[in-house]
Amino acid sequence: MPDRRISMLGCLLTAVAFGCSSAVAPASPTQTLTLGAGFTPNALGAPTNLSTTMTFASSAGLPDPVSDVVAYGPAGLSVQVHGVATCERAKLEADGPSGCPAESRVGFGGGVGVFELAGLPVREPYTLDFFLAPQEHGHLAILIYADAVNPVAVQFVLTAREVHGPRPYGFGLAVEVPPVSTVPGAANASVESSFASLGGANIAYYQTIRGKRTLVHIKGLVAPATCPAGGFPFEAIVTFEDGSTSTASYSSPCPSGRP
Amino acid sequence: MRSSAVLRRHHRAIRAATAAGCACAMPAALSVSAVLVATAHAQTVATITPRLSPDRLGATGALSFTIHYADSAANIPPPLRRSILRFPAGLTLEVPRLGSCSVSRLRARGADGCPADSMLGRGHALIEAQVGSQPIAEDVSLWVFLGPLRNLTPTVEILGQGYTPYDERVVLTGTMLPAGGPYGEALSLSIPPISTLPLEPDASIVTFSLTIGAPVQRRAHDANTVRLPAICPQGGFPFAAEFTYADGSSGSSVTTVPCP
Numbered sequence: 001m002p003d004r005r006i007s008m009l010g011c012l013l014t015a016v017a018f019g020c021s022s023a024v025a026p027a028s029p030t031q032t033l034t035l036g037a038g039f040t041p042n043a044l045g046a047p048t049n050l051s052t053t054m055t056f057a058s059s060a061g062l063p064d065p066v067s068d069v070v071a072y073g074p075a076g077l078s079v080q081v082h083g084v085a086t087c088e089r090a091k092l093e094a095d096g097p098s099g100c101p102a103e104s105r106v107g108f109g110g111g112v113g114v115f116e117l118a119g120l121p122v123r124e125p126y127t128l129d130f131f132l133a134p135q136e137h138g139h140l141a142i143l144i145y146a147d148a149v150n151p152v153a154v155q156f157v158l159t160a161r162e163v164h165g166p167r168p169y170g171f172g173l174a175v176e177v178p179p180v181s182t183v184p185g186a187a188n189a190s191v192e193s194s195f196a197s198l199g200g201a202n203i204a205y206y207q208t209i210r211g212k213r214t215l216v217h218i219k220g221l222v223a224p225a226t227c228p229a230g231g232f233p234f235e236a237i238v239t240f241e242d243g244s245t246s247t248a249s250y251s252s253p254c255p256s257g258r259p
Numbered sequence: 260m261r262s263s264a265v266l267r268r269h270h271r272a273i274r275a276a277t278a279a280g281c282a283c284a285m286p287a288a289l290s291v292s293a294v295l296v297a298t299a300h301a302q303t304v305a306t307i308t309p310r311l312s313p314d315r316l317g318a319t320g321a322l323s324f325t326i327h328y329a330d331s332a333a334n335i336p337p338p339l340r341r342s343i344l345r346f347p348a349g350l351t352l353e354v355p356r357l358g359s360c361s362v363s364r365l366r367a368r369g370a371d372g373c374p375a376d377s378m379l380g381r382g383h384a385l386i387e388a389q390v391g392s393q394p395i396a397e398d399v400s401l402w403v404f405l406g407p408l409r410n411l412t413p414t415v416e417i418l419g420q421g422y423t424p425y426d427e428r429v430v431l432t433g434t435m436l437p438a439g440g441p442y443g444e445a446l447s448l449s450i451p452p453i454s455t456l457p458l459e460p461d462a463s464i465v466t467f468s469l470t471i472g473a474p475v476q477r478r479a480h481d482a483n484t485v486r487l488p489a490i491c492p493q494g495g496f497p498f499a500a501e502f503t504y505a506d507g508s509s510g511s512s513v514t515t516v517p518c519p
Contacts, residue, residue, distance in 0.1 A: 040457045051457035097393050102424065108391035108459055129391035147392040197390075197456040204426040215422050 032057045035248035037073075037234040041201055042255045045225040047217075050077075053195045054111075054236060054248075062114050062121055065179065065190040068239035072165030072172035074232040076224025079140060079162075079171060081106070083207065083216050087131040092143050093157050097129045103205045104131045106142060106220065109196035113148060115182045115189040122182075124148050124189075128196060136161060142173065152182045154189070168233045170224075179241070188241065227254035302332035305510060309498050314519045317489040319353055321380075321472040322346075326500075328465055334394050335387045338463045338505040339450045345499040348443035349488025352379070352413075352471070360404040365418050365430050370402040379403040379483050382469035384419060388455045388462040395455070397421045397462070403469060405483070409434065415446060417469075419453075429453055441497045443488075452505070461505070491518035 036053040050073065056063035087100035097105075109128035114121050126148035133141040140162035148154045160173040180189040199221035207216045224232065231251035239245045310323040324344075330336040360373035370378075382401035387394045399421040406414035417431040431450050438445040453462040472484035488496070495515035503509045 038457070049457050053458070097391065105391075105424070108456060110391070127392040129393070145392065195458050197458045200425065200456055202426040204423045206423055215426070217426065 033236075033238060033246050033248050035234060035236045035250040037232075037250050038252045039223050039232070042223070042253070044223060044227060044255055046223055047199070047201045047219045048221050048223045049197060049200045050221050051195070051197045052234070053193070054191075054238075055193045056191055062116055062187075063190045063192060064240035064242060064244070065188045066177050066238055067179075067241050068174070068176050070163060070172060070174045070237045072163075072169035072233075072235045074224050074228070074234065075168055075170035076226060077171045078222045080219040080222060081132055081140070083205070083218055084132050084220075086134045087143055089133060089143055089157055089159065092131060092145055096147075096155070097131075097145050100131045100143075106130045106132050107196060107198035109144075109194065111194035112192045113180070113189045114192045115152075115186050117183065117186045122151060122186075123192065124151060124154075126154075128194075130160075130196070130198060133159065144175065154180060154182065156180070165235065168228060169235055302330045303336045303504060303508060303510065304329050304331070305500070305502050305512070307498065307500055307512070307514060309496075309514065309516050311487065311496070311516055316487055316491060316519055319472070319484045319486045321470050322350070322485050323468065323470040324498075325466060325468040326464075328463070328467075335389055335463050336465065336504070337508065338452065338461050339502060340505050341450065341503040342448045343445050343501040344448070345438045345442040345445045345497075347488055347492070347496040347498065348441060349490060350443055350496075351486045353484045353486050354405065355483070358405065359407045360416065361407060362416055362430050362432060365404065365416055366428065369420060369428065370404075370418055373402075373404050376483070377405045379405055379415065380469055380471040380473075382417075382467070384464055384468065385466045386421070386453060386462040387465050388453075388460055390455055390459040395424065396465075397423065397425060397427075401467075401469060403471060406432070412436070415448075417448070425455065427453070441492055442499060 032055075034053075034055040038051055039048040040051060041048060052071070056066075058064075084106065085101040085103035087104040091099045107130035109130070110126055111128075112123055113126050114123045116122070126146055129145040129147070131143045131145070133143045135141060142160040144158040144160055146154070146156055146158060156178065158175050158177060160175045163172045163174045164170060165172045182189050202217075203220060204215050204217045206213050208214070209216075231253050233249065233251055235247065235249045237245060237247045306327045306329070308325045308327075310325075311320070312323070313320045328336040328339065356376040358374040358376035360377040364372050380403040382403065384399040384401055385396060386399055387396045399419045402418045402420075404416045404418065406416045408414065413435040415433040415435065417433065419429045419431065421427050429451055431448055433446050433448040436445045436447055450464070453464075455462055473482060495517045497513060497515050499511070499513040501509065501511040
């Protein structure tokens with residue numbers, strides 16, 4: 001397996017949003033991978049939004065296509081989706097995001113993809129829409145609708161499945177990424193950057209309860225009740241198309257007054 | 260009594276400050292002579308439709324106006340940061356019982372936390388944000404309150420409260436300023452960023468509708484209201500607006516409402 005290194009660049013890029021406390025893990029001599037993450041609001045035990053960023057870079061060319069991503073949040077991070085609707089994968093694939101109930105949305109995201117055509121890199125922005133799917137064997141599942149429009153139209157659906165990481169990590173998601181072909185003769189697309197914003201502290205929907213239209217607040221993601229010394233730990237393990245992997249970690253600052 | 264004198268001064272200032280209203284007689288919807296179209300930059304167009312009820316010179320009633328923002332190049336117009344609305348000379352705000360509400364109180368307690376006699380009107384807005392692949396819209400209820408005097412200048416606060424998908428509250432602050440003819444007063448409004456989710460863009464106002472005061476048959480006898488000018492200039496009551504957007508662009512335009 002090639003020796004991989006990860007730079008602090010992404011940490012600097014995300015420092016404004018989250019306050020950077022570290023982040024990097026080995027990738028390859030020429031490729032860098034950076035992870036950033038944070039809670040908004042950053043309050044212990046409170047409903048929150050989790051925002052994450054990942055940046056891929058390579059001094060030798062384009063980043064390798066990604067085939068698998070596993071990301072862990074800190075132990076104690078919980079998900080409460082009672083009252084949230086679900087979306088069927090077939091419906092999302094057939095009709096796009098408009099085919100899913102609005103109440104099944106759990107997050108948004110996007111980034112920049114890249115592929116090589118005639119020796120030149122072609123960059124393309126994409127968006128991500130996250131919908132809660134029916135549970136799979138008692139585990140949470142999230143559908144991710146990836147949408148790129150220009151210069152090449154690409155739409156596909158990914159499934160993120162709930163996993164649990166070893167201490168100090170807890171709740172996590174695993175996503176398999178299929179090969180993304182673009183145009184004939186071009187290599188599969190890879191990812192330069194990706195961000196996601198999941199949950200929120202103030203998400204609410206109207207439901208009819210006992211015949212009365214009632215505003216129901218969705219807890220969604222709930223931040224851990226305690227924060228370990230050094231901050232909330234996050235980790236991402238990325239597997240590339242060639243089978244190599246790299247791991248990046250990041251510590252998000254504890255709420256004010258915490259270590 | 261000194262406090263009474265202060266109140267009288269406040270009252271006079273408010274009366275002079277034609278906050279926003281004008282009302283045209285007419286039990287029903289009144290005819291608006293013209294539609295105000297403001298071009299901000301090459302793509303953003305703001306359309307303002309004022310409405311006066313009742314449509315009768317010197318009458319007390321209500322001013323309603325709707326502003327619609329559209330962008331020809333993007334699905335959603337850029338977020339609005341500042342607007343200046345100019346109202347016809349002679350239009351006054353009638354405040355029988357003086358009351359005011361502070362911004363901090365509004366933010367903390369919402370509309371129910373303010374004295375009833377500080378409320379000037381109601382409205383609604385539609386906001387949108389491009390998050391993920393699609394625009395997400397939210398209906399927002401608006402309440403307009405009289406704020407405390409700032410350097411003896413009347414202030415106005417507009418509480419925006421949306422419930423779903425984001426239970427969020429914002430307060431717009433405004434100041435009444437004198438305006439040059441043919442206008443009487445201007446309302447200068449600051450619009451704060453309307454955040455959605457981390458890493459996602461702020462929301463934009465797509466439509467914004469307010470009604471200041473109320474027709475006589477619908478209001479309490481001591482409710483705050485507006486009084487129409489006693490004289491209508493040739494060409495109708497003039498309105499004007501200027502807008503500044505978050506992307507740095509701006510626009511302005513004028514319109515008139517026909518004389519009764």
